[in-house]
Amino acid sequence: MTAAFVALTLLLSPTCSTAKASSAITQFRKDDSINTTSQNPYDTQRELYNKLSIVTDVEWYWVAAVDQYERSMSKARPKARPLLGETVGVFIDKERWAGMLNPDDEDNSPLSIQWFNGIGKDGDGNGVAERNSDFDLLYSLIRHVSGQGTSDEQFPIGLWDYYQNSRSVQRIEQFAAIYKHYGKLNLYDHAFPLPIGNNYSYKDTWGDKRGWGGRRIHEGTDIFAGHGTPVRSTCYGIIEIMGWNRFGGWRIGIRDLNNHYHYYAHLSGFDKTIKVGDIVEPGQVVGWVGSSGYGNPGTSGKFPPHLHYGVYSDRGLIEWAFDPYPMLRRWEQAEWRSRRSK
Ligand SMILES: [Zn+2]
Helix, strand or coil: CHHHHHHHHHHHCCCCCHHHHHHHHHHHHHHHCCCCCCCCHHHHHHHHHHHHHHHHCCCHHHHHHHHHHHHHHHHHCCCCCCCCCCCCCCCCCHHHHHCCCCCCCCCCCHHHHHHCCCCCCCCCCCCCCCCCCHHHHHHHHHHHHHHHCCCCCCHHHHHHHHHCCHHHHHHHHHHHHHHHHHCCCCCCCCCCCCCCCCCEEECCCCCCECCCCCCCECCCEEEEECCCCEEECCCCEEEEEEEEECCCEEEEEEEECCCEEEEEEEEEEECCCCCCCCEECCCCEEEEEECECCCCCCCECCCCCEEEEEEEEECCCCEEEECCHHHHHHHHHHHHHHHHHC
C-alpha cells in the first residue's frame, strides 16, 4: 500500500519532477515512520525489537513504544533532536550518553562511561558504546529505563524517572497498548471519518474566525452531514478522551502512533461499546454526527449538524494543530480508488 501510494503520487504529478518525487517520499516517511529504504522495514524493525527484548527481558511492545515515542519527538523537533541511528528514533544527548562530568563527551568506552554515570552501553557486543548505533542506542535506553523493573507495572516507573514528564509516560503506555493489541508494527492505514459518498460536504476552513468562544481561530475541518451519520476513526489508535466539552460538545480524542491526536467534535452520541483506553482502527464507528456544543452539557442545535475534525501533533510539552484538510482529501480519494478496484 505504501509503495503504491508513492508510485501513484508520481503518476498523478503533472510535472513528474525529481523534486516532486523526493517530497512524496519524504511525506510517506513522515507518515509511516520509516527511515530505511529496505524492502520490509517493519520486519527489520520488528527483528531489532525482538532481539532487544531477549537481551533486556523487556516485552517487545515496550521496546517498540519507546522507540516510536522517541521518533515522534525527533520528528517534531528535528533541530534539537537530530537522528543518530539508521532506523531507530532514539535521541540521547552527549552528556547523558557519556556522563555529565565526563571530560570526553565523545567517549565510547563502556567502562569509562559507566564510571561517569553515563547511560551509553555496548549492546551489540563489539566492545564500544556507539551513540550512532541503532542497537546500542535503543539497548542503552531500554536498559536504563528497566532499571526499576521490566514488568508492565514496573516499566512505567522507570519511564517516569527518565522523562520526568507524565505526558511522555502516558504516550509510551498508549503506544505499547496499541502494539500489544495488534501484535504488529504496521498500523498506519487511514480512513475518511465519514462513510464516503455524496451525503456530506467539506472545504478547507483552516484558520477561519469562529462565531463563538472569543478570538480563537478555526483549528480543523468541518464536514457537514446529516444528523446521525456515522463518524469513524481515521486511524489505528487509542481513545484518550471521551465526553462533554463546552466548545466541542460530545467529543472524542484518539491518539495514533505518529503521536497525532485526532479530535472529533459536536457528535450526537458515542458508540456505546467503546470507552477511554480502548483500541480503535480505521473505519471503526465511534459516534454519530450531531450539533452538540457551545454551552452546558446537552446543549445542541446552535449550528447545523457537522463533524468538526482536528489533528494535533504532540511536541513534548505542547501540541500544535495542523490543517487536516489535505489528509482528508487523500484518505477520501484512497477509499474511492480501493472501492473502484474491488
Ligand atoms: Zn469546526
